[in-house]
Amino acid sequence: MTASTQSAGFFMVPAGECHADVLLDITVISESVTIILEPRDTVPPAVVRDLWFRWLTGHLNLLLDVVCTGPTADAEAVQDDELVAEVVSDTRRTLAAGLPAGGAQALVRLQELARTCRFLLGLAHDRAVVDGSLSVCHSQPE
Template sequence: MLPVSPQSRTRPGPDVPALTVARADGSTATLPVDVTLIGETVSTVLESREGTPGRPVCALWHRWLAGHLRLLSPIAVEQAPRWGDPKRTALVEATAEAVTQALEDGLPADRHAAYVHVQKLARECRGLLGLVLDQPGDGR
């Protein structure tokens, strides 16, 4: 049996929270980023469990994470220069490139390797979400 999507527990439409992010040009933009949904997806994938989930479950998680990562990566890369820290910008860009490569490589056929792969993607997703939420000047 496949797990229930965190998306099914949220109502679509105007209830999706908006996230204000810093743009590279100094402006801000409000985007429909459901931080709660992304966090629930990451928690689902990284939750402690006995045994290795089957490949169909990992494939489902891979699809969820791919959508979140494709949303978060460009936001994080765009706003990274606002920190004025070239090392941080380089780290964000390298992370985005690694995520893109991991998504292009796809899900391994072996169920154990697939599980490790989605766990890695979930950790990268958690990290990118943290970077997107960590805005310059908000005291964090």
């Protein structure tokens, strides 16, 4: 399957436009992260890096909205929320800055964003399980 075929199934979410009825597809986001973090001998071409950046931008915009609207249950969660707020702020700045021009630097930025995406996915999934505020699915390959 080509990258363009894989990207056809992804739902892009603009920043600030997460809705309660948006389905969080754990499998799609996890597979995107796995593809980006896969070890490789060469830097992918710019068109692939741009595609990956669009994937991560959509996934992260969805996840950032989800974790920013999650409930705070207790004092310990407030401290955790401060850390999450820093991650959210840094991620938004990084997305706004886009990819560096150099291929190797762009790949490193993509890998950093992919790791952040994995962290936020876990956090969003945990919040969905605890408070039931989000629909979560694990899509099946075709």
